Amino acid sequence: MPTYHYRCKNCGYDFTKEQSFSDEPIRVCPKCGQEQVRKVYSAVPIEFKGHGFYRTDGASSSKSSSSK
Incomplete structure (x- = not known):
């Protein structure tokens, strides 16, 4: 039950x-x-977990994939 x-x-x-x-x-x-x-009313804490929430979680860039 929620608390108000x-x-x-x-x-x-x-x-x-x-x-x-x-x-x-x-x-x-x-x-x-x-x-x-x-x-x-107050802000509700949000926690983002998993992939896709950060700018660095996108498709691989050519720099990181071409370095061997």
Whole structure:
């Protein structure tokens, strides 16, 4: 189940909650009770593995193939 990060715009309280994709987002702050909670989005780490992701992974150049 994914974990979501939330922040209250009213009091600044940060918290995380494990929720299903079908669950409604949290709107009421558990600390101050105001309906000011929003999801916080951040960059997702990506790891490229295998061939084809780097500039050097392309077709063989004539320099490397002609040297014997």
